Amino acid sequence: MNFDGTILLVDDEAHVRKYIGLILTSTLTAPRIIEGSDGIEAMETYKSANPDVVLLDVNMPQQGGIETLRQIRAHDPDAVVIMLSSLTNRQTVEEALQLGAVSYIRKDTPKDEIAAIIRQTLAECFGDARQDDGA
Amino acid sequence: MVGVAAQAVLATPAMPPSDQSLRGCKILIVDDDRLNVRVLQGILAPEGFTLADAGSGEGALDLYAEFQPDLVLLDVELPGINGFDTCRELRRLHGEEETAPVIFITARAESDDVVEGLTAGGVDYLPKPVRAREALARIHTHLHNRILMEQLSRANAAKNRFLGMAAHDLRTPLASIRGLAEFLQDPALGPLNPSQRDLVETIHDTSRSMLHLVNELLDVATIEAGELKLQPGPCDLGKLVEKSVYLANIDAARKDTRIVVEPADATSLTLDEARMKQVVDNLLSNAVKYSPPGATIMVRVGRDNGTCSFSVIDQGPGIPDRERHKLFKDFGRLSVQPTGGEKATGLGLAICRKIVEAHHGAITAENLPVRGCEFRVTLPIPA
Numbered sequence: 001m002n003f004d005g006t007i008l009l010v011d012d013e014a015h016v017r018k019y020i021g022l023i024l025t026s027t028l029t030a031p032r033i034i035e036g037s038d039g040i041e042a043m044e045t046y047k048s049a050n051p052d053v054v055l056l057d058v059n060m061p062q063q064g065g066i067e068t069l070r071q072i073r074a075h076d077p078d079a080v081v082i083m084l085s086s087l088t089n090r091q092t093v094e095e096a097l098q099l100g101a102v103s104y105i106r107k108d109t110p111k112d113e114i115a116a117i118i119r120q121t122l123a124e125c126f127g128d129a130r131q132d133d134g135a
Numbered sequence: 136m137v138g139v140a141a142q143a144v145l146a147t148p149a150m151p152p153s154d155q156s157l158r159g160c161k162i163l164i165v166d167d168d169r170l171n172v173r174v175l176q177g178i179l180a181p182e183g184f185t186l187a188d189a190g191s192g193e194g195a196l197d198l199y200a201e202f203q204p205d206l207v208l209l210d211v212e213l214p215g216i217n218g219f220d221t222c223r224e225l226r227r228l229h230g231e232e233e234t235a236p237v238i239f240i241t242a243r244a245e246s247d248d249v250v251e252g253l254t255a256g257g258v259d260y261l262p263k264p265v266r267a268r269e270a271l272a273r274i275h276t277h278l279h280n281r282i283l284m285e286q287l288s289r290a291n292a293a294k295n296r297f298l299g300m301a302a303h304d305l306r307t308p309l310a311s312i313r314g315l316a317e318f319l320q321d322p323a324l325g326p327l328n329p330s331q332r333d334l335v336e337t338i339h340d341t342s343r344s345m346l347h348l349v350n351e352l353l354d355v356a357t358i359e360a361g362e363l364k365l366q367p368g369p370c371d372l373g374k375l376v377e378k379s380v381y382l383a384n385i386d387a388a389r390k391d392t393r394i395v396v397e398p399a400d401a402t403s404l405t406l407d408e409a410r411m412k413q414v415v416d417n418l419l420s421n422a423v424k425y426s427p428p429g430a431t432i433m434v435r436v437g438r439d440n441g442t443c444s445f446s447v448i449d450q451g452p453g454i455p456d457r458e459r460h461k462l463f464k465d466f467g468r469l470s471v472q473p474t475g476g477e478k479a480t481g482l483g484l485a486i487c488r489k490i491v492e493a494h495h496g497a498i499t500a501e502n503l504p505v506r507g508c509e510f511r512v513t514l515p516i517p518a
Contacts, residue, residue, distance in 0.1 A: 013311075018311070022315070111318075
């Protein structure tokens with residue numbers, strides 16, 4: 001998929017950042033990926049880098065994804081945030097969607113399905129202009 | 136000092152030694168005869184028990200909630216509701232598992248009365264007039280059992296929490312390992328030689344089956360902790376089954392197996408679609424797992440008499456009669472082996488049963504006359 005925007009990828013676990021990062025680079029043409037490992041740092045990075053999309057882990061020490069999502073949306077009501085969840089806890093996911101997250105990814109989903117969710121969400125948020133128009 | 140201790144023992148030669156671990160245990164005495172209450176107090180107070188008493192069944196029901204006894208001594212013949220009914224009511228109000236053990240005190244030590252007392256939920260009975268030694272010995276036993284039951288229930292809850300946490304924390308890293316192994320298999324990252332490819336495949340397959348096990352353990356922990364909360368919504372059972380069959384056929388094709396679903400009328404129900412899909416997927420994957428390569432698996436969806444059902448009919452060896460009792464239990468692995476080297480955790484059908492029962496349905500397995508087995512899930516259609 002044709003996408004060259006900036007993606008802020010926030011998860012406290014390095015293996016998740018590596019794995020999801022690989023999915024992003026193999027699914028999108030030229031994403032610029034910035035990594036973050038906690039919610040407080042993510043908020044700072046959001047302000048300075050102004051990314052197009054945030055992939056945000058729900059469960060993080062110090063400051064969790066829900067609170068970080070709240071802060072990001074307060075700072076920028078149009079922020080595009082996709083939650084990363086390891087939970088079967090549908091309540092937390094629903095709370096995130098109510099707070100304005102555009103979709104969520106369960107991290108134990110097979111990689112092709114994760115890639116499909118990312119493509120679909122980006123197409124919905126940024127329209128067809130960025131979707132496969134070079135193909 | 137030795138002399139004093141010896142004297143204390145000698146002073147009550149007929150009494151069992153008092154049990155320090157039971158001091159402070161709360162006993163509720165229910166008897167309309169004040170003299171009987173005083174006799175029992177005289178036996179129990181020196182043991183360090185905390186006591187309360189009521190003169191009627193109704194009084195006992197009121198006092199129980201406030202006093203929270205560890206054991207109830209309950210006279211059978213009471214004004215108002217009798218002891219048996221009081222016991223039934225206590226257990227109805229406070230739960231069969233949670234209600235403190237009830238020991239009946241009765242002059243009617245006929246076998247029928249004893250049986251009625253025990254079926255009403257009592258754990259034991261004491262004949263009148265009460266003999267102190269016997270009463271204490273029985274009370275000690277039941278208090279010890281009660282304490283052990285509480286410890287057991289706490290230990291089980293802790294086990295479930297641990298299982299849930301461990302499974303939860305293992306899941307994400309396993310998903311990463313599986314996913315990263317998939318990337319290694321992708322020729323875009325560069326070619327692997329045959330033995331490297333073999334190793335990566337092993338990493339991928341092993342992490343995939345571990346992830347499956349961990350997910351099932353997490354399900355068991357969730358369900359056992361009573362946290363299986365259904366999210367019911369409208370769902371067409373026929374469509375749900377067809378969708379699952381479509382995906383299962385992709386896996387089945389690897390074993391040259393076909394799953395054929397007979398077309399069904401619209402069967403709209405109210406159920407938790409994600410959980411019911413788990414049941415369908417599990418039955419389909421079992422059918423493929425235990426049928427010989429090249430088999431055809433039949434799936435039927437139907438409705439009659441206020442129920443809706445689906446069945447999965449495999450061509451496997453069936454369920455050995457002597458192992459039937461294990462089929463739907465946790466870790467109930469049978470001697471029957473998968474035909475393509477697939478893994479079995481022994482948890483899948485136990486989870487299916489719990490999900491189906493949470494929907495007020497039933498799951499059964501019947502061997503077919505020649506070979507194969509039919510697994511059937513029946514769900515009520517709300518009136």
